[in-house]
Amino acid sequence: MGxxxxxxETTQNPISLIGMRAxxxxxxxxxxxxxxxxxxxxxIENNHGRTLEYVNVELVIDGYSARxxxxxxxxxGGSPTRLQASTRYINYKNxxxxxxxxxxxxxxxxxxxxxxxxxxxxNAQKLEEMGIPREDSAMLLPLGMGTKIVDKRNLRNLIDMxxxxxxxxxxxxxxxxxxxxxKALSSISEEWAYIVKxxxxxxxxxxxxxxxxxxxxxxxxxx
Ligand SMILES: Cc1cc2nc3c(=O)[nH]c(=O)nc-3n(C[C@H](O)[C@H](O)[C@H](O)COP(=O)(O)OP(=O)(O)OC[C@H]3O[C@@H](n4cnc5c(N)ncnc54)[C@H](O)[C@@H]3O)c2cc1C
Numbered sequence: 720m721g722x723x724x725x726x727x728e729t730t731q732n733p734i735s736l737i738g739m740r741a742x743x744x745x746x747x748x749x750x751x752x753x754x755x756x757x758x759x760x761x762x763i764e765n766n767h768g769r770t771l772e773y774v775n776v777e778l779v780i781d782g783y784s785a786r787x788x789x790x791x792x793x794x795x796g797g798s799p800t801r802l803q804a805s806t807r808y809i810n811y812k813n814x815x816x817x818x819x820x821x822x823x824x825x826x827x828x829x830x831x832x833x834x835x836x837x838x839x840x841x842n843a844q845k846l847e848e849m850g851i852p853r854e855d856s857a858m859l860l861p862l863g864m865g866t867k868i869v870d871k872r873n874l875r876n877l878i879d880m881x882x883x884x885x886x887x888x889x890x891x892x893x894x895x896x897x898x899x900x901x902k903a904l905s906s907i908s909e910e911w912a913y914i915v916k917x918x919x920x921x922x923x924x925x926x927x928x929x930x931x932x933x934x935x936x937x938x939x940x941x942x
Pocket of ligand 1: 793794796797876879883884888889931
């Protein structure tokens with residue numbers, strides 16, 4: 720089970736911040752908290768995407784697979800940045816790994832899966848004992864191994880990510896990871912809870928139709 724830590728550098732009141740930044744450009748009174756909030760809400764509702772880029776999100780994303788983090792890294796818009804746990808300096812003896820639900824619930828499949836992970840651990844250890852450097856033995860590590868990243872991006876990027884990754888056809892672990900992020904952000908302030916509820920959604924919900932070639936059927940295809 721993965722864990723999301725929302726770092727204190729994450730904007731606490733994103734709607735108010737958006738309203739303050741936009742207010743500077745509109746010559747508004749940005750000392751009025753209620754007006755800032757109202758202006759921020761309007762920016763979001765009117766799709767003024769640039770204003771969303773002032774909202775900072777810094778997370779520790781821990782205990783998800785290297786595979787899902789590989790997909791996470793494809794969201795490049797707005798130049799996000801991140802650090803990832805090293806495979807050179809960390810000892811991956813008995814590394815943690817993510818077991819898919821369909822394998823977890825199938826005794827025979829789970830046995831094969833766990834045995835494979837055990838063999839990888841043992842053989843990586845044998846290579847290290849032979850004097851092979853860890854950066855080389857780490858080539859054996861599977862995409863299913865657990866990893867940890869420190870991630871920094873803006874709200875616009877996260878909203879865009881929700882449209883792709885809350886899609887029913889997106890990889891199940893990504894959907895679970897995104898749902899964990901929604902819970903973690905919603906818990907830090909009411910403004911975040913509002914944003915998660917109204918802005919994070921799969922693209923079919925936003926568009927009113929499904930643009931994917933292979934649809935899940937949740938929304939009709941575009942006529
Ligand atoms: C069902 C499904 C299947 C998928 N299958 C695959 C797969 O097989 N392989 C795979 O690699 N990915 C796959 N993806 C992921 C997807 O194709 C994208 O790679 C991923 O969502 C990140 O790209 P993005 O454009 O959505 O986000 P970002 O890179 O964050 O971009 C967000 C937006 O910013 C703008 N932007 C970003 N970069 C630029 C730029 N250089 N120039 C101009 N504008 C820019 C664009 O408007 C873009 O829409 C899949 C997704 C789904 C939902």
